[in-house]
Amino acid sequence: MKTMSTIHLDGCGGCQLEMLVKQKHIADLFSLLEFVPGHARTKADVGIVIGHFSMEELKRYRGIYDKIIISGACANESYLELLEIHDNAERDDDAMEMLLKDDLYRVKGCPVSLDELIYTIQCLKEGSSPKQINYPVCKECKEKENVCLLKEGKRCYGSLTAAGCGAKCPSMGVPCRGCRGWLPNAKKELLEKIFMKYEKTCG
Ligand code: SF4
Numbered sequence: 001m002k003t004m005s006t007i008h009l010d011g012c013g014g015c016q017l018e019m020l021v022k023q024k025h026i027a028d029l030f031s032l033l034e035f036v037p038g039h040a041r042t043k044a045d046v047g048i049v050i051g052h053f054s055m056e057e058l059k060r061y062r063g064i065y066d067k068i069i070i071s072g073a074c075a076n077e078s079y080l081e082l083l084e085i086h087d088n089a090e091r092d093d094d095a096m097e098m099l100l101k102d103d104l105y106r107v108k109g110c111p112v113s114l115d116e117l118i119y120t121i122q123c124l125k126e127g128s129s130p131k132q133i134n135y136p137v138c139k140e141c142k143e144k145e146n147v148c149l150l151k152e153g154k155r156c157y158g159s160l161t162a163a164g165c166g167a168k169c170p171s172m173g174v175p176c177r178g179c180r181g182w183l184p185n186a187k188k189e190l191l192e193k194i195f196m197k198y199e200k201t202c203g
């Protein structure tokens with residue numbers, strides 16, 4: 001594994017800005033693999049996909065990249081939407097196979113977590129599987145001994161959201177809006193009831 005490339009699709013530009021601002025992370029990233037320009041459609045071992053994408057685009061990337069890293073909240077949102085569409089209403093076995101293939105990896109965050117991106121590429125280089133965090137933001141929030149925002153009547157989605165950000169928002173008094181994506185089997189209707197209960201208590 002020697003080369004990587006990035007594809008920037010529509011999104012707010014926050015992930016790209018994060019990459020520009022955190023120069024040290026980018027230097028670390030470039031020390032792992034050689035960068036080849038994405039828009040030349042040059043083949044690369046790893047493709048970093050940022051922003052919303054369609055099934056057609058994913059098919060095209062499969063012909064260019066050996067491994068694909070879906071990076072940031074927008075790309076992850078597209079991925080989950082495609083999974084839902086092709087697993088339900090428009091059941092498409094070819095699409096599902098493509099979405100579930102083990103050469104596809106996900107790095108979360110809004111903007112994308114560069115630490116996790118570097119970790120993922122390191123794992124791919126070593127031939128190991130990057131670990132996915134499957135516990136909620138609340139765990140990290142409790143470890144920081146924050147006062148729970150639910151008790152203040154704020155709609156925090158930390159209990160349903162995959163951790164890994166260090167409870168960044170609640171630590172600053174801002175409710176988690178779930179940018180790292182829901183945990184599997186997240187019960188949104190139950191949390192809605194909890195919100196209502198606390199909202200009544202807080203008046
Ligand atoms: S503030 Fe949010 S993340 Fe923190 S414990 Fe409460 S619900 Fe969980």
Ligand code: SF4
Nearest residue numbers: 165169176177178179
């Ligand atoms: S606390 Fe929630 S919204 Fe904030 S960075 Fe973490 S996952 Fe994203």
